[in-house]
Amino acid sequence: MPDTPPNFHAPASDVERSRLNVDRGAVPAPPPVLAAAALSKGYRSGDRRIEVLRGVDLTVAAGESVSIRGESGSGKSTLLHLFAGLDSPDTGMLAWEGRPALPPEHRAAFLGLVFQSFYLIPELDALGNVLMASRILHPPGGAERERAQELLQRVGLAERGHHLPAQLSGGERQRAAIARALINRPRLLLADEPTGNLDEKTGDSVIELLLGLCAETQTALVLVTHNAAHAAKTGRQLFLHNGVLG
Numbered sequence: 001m002p003d004t005p006p007n008f009h010a011p012a013s014d015v016e017r018s019r020l021n022v023d024r025g026a027v028p029a030p031p032p033v034l035a036a037a038a039l040s041k042g043y044r045s046g047d048r049r050i051e052v053l054r055g056v057d058l059t060v061a062a063g064e065s066v067s068i069r070g071e072s073g074s075g076k077s078t079l080l081h082l083f084a085g086l087d088s089p090d091t092g093m094l095a096w097e098g099r100p101a102l103p104p105e106h107r108a109a110f111l112g113l114v115f116q117s118f119y120l121i122p123e124l125d126a127l128g129n130v131l132m133a134s135r136i137l138h139p140p141g142g143a144e145r146e147r148a149q150e151l152l153q154r155v156g157l158a159e160r161g162h163h164l165p166a167q168l169s170g171g172e173r174q175r176a177a178i179a180r181a182l183i184n185r186p187r188l189l190l191a192d193e194p195t196g197n198l199d200e201k202t203g204d205s206v207i208e209l210l211l212g213l214c215a216e217t218q219t220a221l222v223l224v225t226h227n228a229a230h231a232a233k234t235g236r237q238l239f240l241h242n243g244v245l246g
């Protein structure tokens, strides 16, 4: 990955400069929460190589919601891993609020993740799981506990804070995972098939909750889903096909 950030929001020409009022002292637009340009990624499989992503471009503004659909194996999870800074593209550029990297100490505050399999810590109750995410930034105090309780209430788990994951239903586990993802007030939430393990009705309510909470907190959301109805609820609907997002 190059050392210099891609200049995604700089005006490219005098015409654009004038259109953006740059020379008249207007405040320049903030950089997008997530910007990706020409991302490619492949994997070696025996003696051949699979090209999964072949030039993905995406810009996500603050508070925007975007869905990504695509066939199984089309590279959706691979792409979300790149967006999360958990893996690097072979070529192309990424920027998170204009920054070319997402160091671990910044990731915890900037990014929330929700997965199909919940990934709650089995030994911690729902409240402990939510607080664990804030612990990454600093030891949780009264304010964090209050926010965790408030989030658990928002996701309908006010009475379940002291239940271990094994004592929660699938939908309740995912709602705890959503509260955990939002505890640090992230700018960007990446969700990879968050309803994949839930029945239809529970999945619908989890998506409503996810979209509602992101809209309330102006958290940008990238939602990977196989569900057309869920995708239709996001502000922008994209498909990943032949390694390209369109």
Ligand SMILES: Nc1ncnc2c1ncn2[C@@H]1O[C@H](COP(=O)(O)OP(=O)(O)OP(=O)(O)O)[C@@H](O)[C@H]1O
Pocket: 043, 044, 050, 052, 070, 071, 072, 073, 074, 075, 076, 077, 078, 079
């Ligand atoms: N670590 C890896 N090593 C080798 N190949 C991989 C690796 N991770 C993913 N792949 C391959 O890359 C392709 C895309 O996988 P990915 O998990 O991103 O698909 P997906 O769109 O998320 O699929 P699904 O909808 O089933 O979750 C698949 O062909 C997969 O086998």
Ligand SMILES: [Mg+2]
Pocket: 076, 077, 078, 192
């Ligand atoms: Mg996947």
